[in-house]
Amino acid sequence: MPGANYRRPRDDIHPPLDFPGYRGTSLRHPRQPLVIVPQTISELTGPVYGHASVTDGDRDLTNRGRGEPIGERIIVEGRVIDEDGRPVRDSLVELWQANAAGRYAHRVDRHDAPLDPNFTGAGRAMTDAEGNYRFLTIKPGAYPWLNHSNAWRPAHIHFSLWGPSFLTRLVTQMYFPGDPLLALDPIYNSVPDPRGRERLIANFDLSLTEPERALGYRFDIVLRGRHATPMEARHG
Amino acid sequence: MAELTPFQTVGPFFAICLGESGCARVATEHAIGRRITIDGTVSDGAGAAIPDALVEIWQANAAGRYAHPDDHQAKPLDPNFTGYGRAPTDDEGRFSIETIMPGRVPGPGDSLQAPHLVLGILARGILTRLVTRVYFDGEPSNADDAILALVPADRRATLLARRAGDDAYELDLVLQGHNETVFFDV
Numbered sequence: 001m002p003g004a005n006y007r008r009p010r011d012d013i014h015p016p017l018d019f020p021g022y023r024g025t026s027l028r029h030p031r032q033p034l035v036i037v038p039q040t041i042s043e044l045t046g047p048v049y050g051h052a053s054v055t056d057g058d059r060d061l062t063n064r065g066r067g068e069p070i071g072e073r074i075i076v077e078g079r080v081i082d083e084d085g086r087p088v089r090d091s092l093v094e095l096w097q098a099n100a101a102g103r104y105a106h107r108v109d110r111h112d113a114p115l116d117p118n119f120t121g122a123g124r125a126m127t128d129a130e131g132n133y134r135f136l137t138i139k140p141g142a143y144p145w146l147n148h149s150n151a152w153r154p155a156h157i158h159f160s161l162w163g164p165s166f167l168t169r170l171v172t173q174m175y176f177p178g179d180p181l182l183a184l185d186p187i188y189n190s191v192p193d194p195r196g197r198e199r200l201i202a203n204f205d206l207s208l209t210e211p212e213r214a215l216g217y218r219f220d221i222v223l224r225g226r227h228a229t230p231m232e233a234r235h236g
Numbered sequence: 237m238a239e240l241t242p243f244q245t246v247g248p249f250f251a252i253c254l255g256e257s258g259c260a261r262v263a264t265e266h267a268i269g270r271r272i273t274i275d276g277t278v279s280d281g282a283g284a285a286i287p288d289a290l291v292e293i294w295q296a297n298a299a300g301r302y303a304h305p306d307d308h309q310a311k312p313l314d315p316n317f318t319g320y321g322r323a324p325t326d327d328e329g330r331f332s333i334e335t336i337m338p339g340r341v342p343g344p345g346d347s348l349q350a351p352h353l354v355l356g357i358l359a360r361g362i363l364t365r366l367v368t369r370v371y372f373d374g375e376p377s378n379a380d381d382a383i384l385a386l387v388p389a390d391r392r393a394t395l396l397a398r399r400a401g402d403d404a405y406e407l408d409l410v411l412q413g414h415n416e417t418v419f420f421d422v
Contacts, residue, residue: 002307002308009240017363022361022363025361026281026361027284027412028280028361028411029411030366030412030416030419031281031412031413032419034419034421035418035419035420035421036386036421037420038344038382039422040349040383041341042294042295042352042369044306045307046320047320048303048304048318048320049318082238083237084238085237085238096249096252104249106249106251106252108249109249120252121252121253122252122253123253158246158249158250158253160250160254169356169365171243171245171246171365187244188244190244191242191244199239199241200242200244221241222238222239222240223241224240225237
């Protein structure tokens with residue numbers, strides 16, 4: 001067998017599937033209880049990919065057009081670890097986001113804000129041996145959505161990670177410190193634990209900031225970790 | 237212990253990064269095994285198609301081995317098969333997976349699992365990820381599968397891809413309501 005089982009997350013870590021404040025969940029959450037099943041080799045393994053195709057240029061979102069995209073240049077850097085503090089190395093990090101005006105380069109986005117021909121809003125990077133990743137991008141704008149009257153999403157960057165197994169999969173959103181829209185956003189507030197919500201907010205970091213060039217933000221990411229031993233897993 | 241980063245919904249715009257195609261080609265032309273196609277739909281509690289879901293699958297190769305460093309089984313790896321694919325649904329909520337029939341892999345205790353894919357669904361309106369499995373209708377080993385045995389008998393059919401031809405299967409992923417797909421807490 002491929003090693004020890006993964007711990008199950010506490011109930012207050014992840015958002016619930018049914019969250020009335022976010023209208024989109026109403027017809028998209030199962031009404032039947034989830035069936036609890038053991039972890040088998042099918043879940044303890046997972047896709048290993050990206051290594052061959054990701055290039056250094058993929059983590060610079062400002063180099064996609066003939067000119068530079070409009071907006072505030074930022075560096076987003078962080079470390080991906082598991083719950084035991086072990087680095088998640090050589091692992092694919094994908095991100096996507098709106099442009100500085102709050103518009104996605106996607107056919108479904110009808111927000112009346114300009115597209116930027118020099119900004120696609122998508123990037124990829126592999127973590128290094130210590131689990132570190134780094135992107136250069138543009139600070140995304142806030143944008144309206146139809147969830148409720150005068151609803152606005154706080155500025156955010158979407159992150160997608162697999163980690164080492166099917167069970168370490170994480171899709172999340174990174175927010176910016178001090179954003180007044182956070183208190184009003186049902187997606188952000190769907191995370192039950194206030195400390196969990198805070199972990200979704202990047203920290204401004206002067207040491208990552210490049211003089212005359214770009215502000216730096218740190219966003220560390222923690223994926224599911226394993227029980228210490230297979231024995232503990234059997235009894236846990 | 238470090239605290240987990242919480243999930244947030246994938247939202248409606250993931251395709252700018254995670255791909256626009258409605259088809260996941262898991263098996264390239266040189267992959268070993270019986271080639272199969274799974275044509276699927278994703279629908280919501282009102283029976284409406286979900287046009288903005290991302291379906292992700294992971295499976296063993298034809299010999300029953302995963303292309304992963306933690307699978308130490310003495311079975312052959314297939315250099316032309318990774319076992320991973322993802323497909324966004326199209327405007328009618330459809331997706332398609334071109335792959336090979338997975339072999340059997342070890343299950344709990346000394347059991348062998350029936351051929352299956354593990355499958356995750358991400359979408360706007362799903363704040364985390366829905367996880368399920370795909371088994372194959374008519375496969376005799378389904379009767380001995382330890383995971384299927386944990387599913388109430390009257391709901392097991394929601395996990396079976398239906399035969400639609402010699403090597404073609406169909407699958408309806410229903411997020412809520414009548415014939416709701418069984419989702420797992422793993």
